[in-house]
Amino acid sequence: MLIDTHCHLDFADFDAERDELVARAHGAGVAQMVTISTRVKKLDILLALTERYPSVFCSVGTHPNNAGEELDVTTDDLVRLSAHPKVVAIGEAGLDYFYDTQKPEDQKTGLRRHIDAARQTGLPLVIHSRSADDDMAEILTRETGKGAFPFILHCFSSGAALAKTGVELGGYISFSGILTFPKSTELREIAATVPLDRLLVETDAPYLAPKRWRGKRNEPSYVVNTAEVLAETMGLGFDAIARITTDNAFRLFSKMPRL
């Protein structure tokens, strides 16, 4: 059994075959999925998916690449919306200096509000960090100093220093299909240093299909390939890594029941 801790099932890529995709995930042993919010204004679409599919849960938040669009979303809004029984996380929020479409100040403002919401609710904050290692490490260190909050560095593709800081601050590190790419030697070396009780797997579907399906549209069932490579990386068997990452997911996403 595996949990896909990060996918985007609302995206139009899946319109033609959402029922089949959820069935394929279950068939592959992916028992539960968390579909991640990128715009608070579209939360209703995610909630409708969680109602249609009992095994699908969701988050609420604003992706850093949409930060400027949702500067009116307050911490109180996030806290209020996260009270829904199927909302099990805050985010994804963070810093994306790779695409650089949004002002860093707007991204930071959004991130701080999401951190406050995670601290108040105890729900994990799903953090997106790309080409922003130094600023992210500084913000996480400063904000954790004001009061701890659970968090995930999702689709981890940053440097060793940010992984170390994240782990030291109590965070979890989630690996996507990037871990399986032949050129990701350095990323696998970083993964090998993460304590077993902080590891998660995800697809980030429809993006970043793992090696076995590289170039195709990604989907939750493909998380199996990432777990296989993570198992090799950690020197463990597949069943062990499946059990470990699943236990970690339920510990972190504490509001999500085991179905």
Ligand SMILES: [Zn+2]
């Ligand atoms: Zn992301």
Ligand SMILES: [Zn+2]
């Ligand atoms: Zn995402």
